[in-house]
Amino acid sequence: MNILEKQMVENMENLKKLGVECYKYNFVFTHTIKELIEKQDDFLEKDIQVKVAGRIVSERKHGKVIFWDIKDQIEKIQLYIKKDIIGEKKFEEIKYYDLGDIIGVSGKLFKTHSGELTLFVNEVEILSKALKPLPEKFHGLKDVEIRYRKRYLDLIVNDESKKVFLKRTQIINGIRDFLNSKGFVEVETPILQPIYGGAFAQPFVTHHNAHDMTLYLRIANELYLKRLIVGGINRVYEFAKDFRNEGIDRTHNPEFTQVEFYQAYADYNDMMELVEDMFLKLVPEKKIIYQGKEISFEKPWNRVDFYESLNSVVGEDLKGSSVEKLKSVAKKFNVDIEGKKTFGKILDELFSELVQKKIVQPSFVVNHPIEISPLARKHREKDGVVERFEAIVFGMEIGNSFSELNDPLDQKERFLKQIEERKLGDVEAFVMDEDYVDALMYGMPPTGGVGIGIDRTVMLLTDQDSIRDVVLFPLLKPEK
């Protein structure tokens, strides 16, 4: 414990000696600070007594007068405390209050000579005593490691950070409202799954004692939601925490949030329009600035055909070519395909390096190779590709969608292909889900499905360049 903390503990002990309870059970306030600021004209005119609570964040002492700023959520208000008004005894007591303490006050609003809205305090009491000092008032808390580890400090001190997280909630609410208004039904599906599926990823593995069985934390909820489509919940969605046992970087956290939604009788074209409309709902002004670039969500977004765009960059037709061909193209264009063996994986790498990275404005990459899309149905006209889109903004994949594969026999074959890939050493290939194929056997209507990455969407709409700045408690190693 350092000296500052000792002094704060001493202050608490001194308050106890005066018979002051340092941790109150509640405080009935009449207004939030935000309300005081918004309705100040009313309060100034009518001379109304109000009660507010907040944390002391700065102090200016003048002998027998004290100015404190208290803060509740984001808003601050100045307090004016005079010894003659609150009394000698109270004035002695508040000497032991520290910056960081949470207090409740009552008084009347007025404006100082310099015009600042201020509460003229006639009663003050401590509601919760702080025993550690806050970061500095002017420079705030910059150390990113402390900001992530002790997010509460970040939130107390850095309003910009707090605003990002409040915006995150608004975005999620906006998506939920949008889907509800279209008749989608929100459901909950298992996080602990005996068979994982719905994405290419390695899972976290855990163990259930009572059944003595291995369970996996979900990497996606796709296969469960489509079972619900089979069951006749024709418009269904879920905000899902998914878990993928992979590396961490600016756009990846091992646990992340996706919203997946499925609509019976729709195809991927319908879903593109739905996504466009959803973003217009989230961004009514239609334009944002992300990392200094203007991004427009105006309809329609660009449609970028997977093979057409890639072929035009490399100057030859890669569809139906060979692994050897792809390797020579990779070499020619200086794309690192180390560790990628299959046709699909190399192709995907070429695409993301040569096409996707350069996409800035909201775009749908459409009609992906069948090799990398085992849950999407074959394109109605084009060979070798599926009806699929990925929503790309600023080079970042924020959504993925298919005309869902509802042919059980085709689906079974795709699973079997995946099992072959796994045997060839692809640890992220799908595992067989017999029950899912069984569900399709009972008949699934034609269906369009979409997954939207919430964290990345929040990054875009709050202009953050790291996923850690939009996840309240990003995964970090323990300090020691």
Add this chain to the structure above:
RNA sequence: GCGUCACUAGCUCAAAUGGUAGAGCAACUGACUCUUAAUCAGUAGGUUCGGGGUUCGAUUCCCCGGUGACGCACCA
């Protein structure tokens, strides 16, 4: 997992080539009844991320380890 960089007081940051570790804010004492990054006078505060080495002497140079940021790899 690999590479580069960072880690100094509660916070934000300094300390040429190796030479007693400093400032601002915060804290403490005193003055001050409209201040607002209040002001003025004084005081205190450190395992320089941890461990080893070189050296008369290490925040500084070398080695090992920790955590983080960034890049690469893997992925959404």
